Amino acid sequence: MIAVSAIIFSACKKEKHDDPSIVGFWKGKYGGTSNYPNLGYALLFRSNGTVRVFDGSDTATAGKAEGTYTVIGSTVNLTYTYGTSGTYSASATANSGLNFLEGTWGSGTNITNGGRFFVNKQ
Numbered sequence: 001m002i003a004v005s006a007i008i009f010s011a012c013k014k015e016k017h018d019d020p021s022i023v024g025f026w027k028g029k030y031g032g033t034s035n036y037p038n039l040g041y042a043l044l045f046r047s048n049g050t051v052r053v054f055d056g057s058d059t060a061t062a063g064k065a066e067g068t069y070t071v072i073g074s075t076v077n078l079t080y081t082y083g084t085s086g087t088y089s090a091s092a093t094a095n096s097g098l099n100f101l102e103g104t105w106g107s108g109t110n111i112t113n114g115g116r117f118f119v120n121k122q
Contacts, residue, residue, distance in 0.1 A: 022098065032114070051068065067087075077111070090106075
């Protein structure tokens with residue numbers, strides 16, 4: 001009886017996962033194709049696969065876009081829309097600690113030809 005109880009208890013015990021996650025607030029800079037990223041930029045990755053993009057130094061007054069993201073290995077892909085002003089896509093590579101992303105962005109489904117960006121997890 002005790003052995004059965006121990007097996008049931010251990011089977012019901014929740015596993016703890018220490019894997020890093022993309023979910024959270026990230027802050028950095030973005031720029032156009034010929035500019036080093038120098039404009040405020042932030043990303044809020046949510047656990048449900050959605051992302052909010054802020055283009056500006058102050059998230060309270062920044063332009064806000066909503067979209068989705070996927071993570072495949074160390075690559076993060078985003079597609080987001082600023083209301084009626086257009087859709088953009090981006091792709092970034094995460095460092096091994098998953099606390100720094102660097103990549104490119106573009107218009108529509110193009111992930112290049114718009115510019116570059118980098119963000120750090122806050």
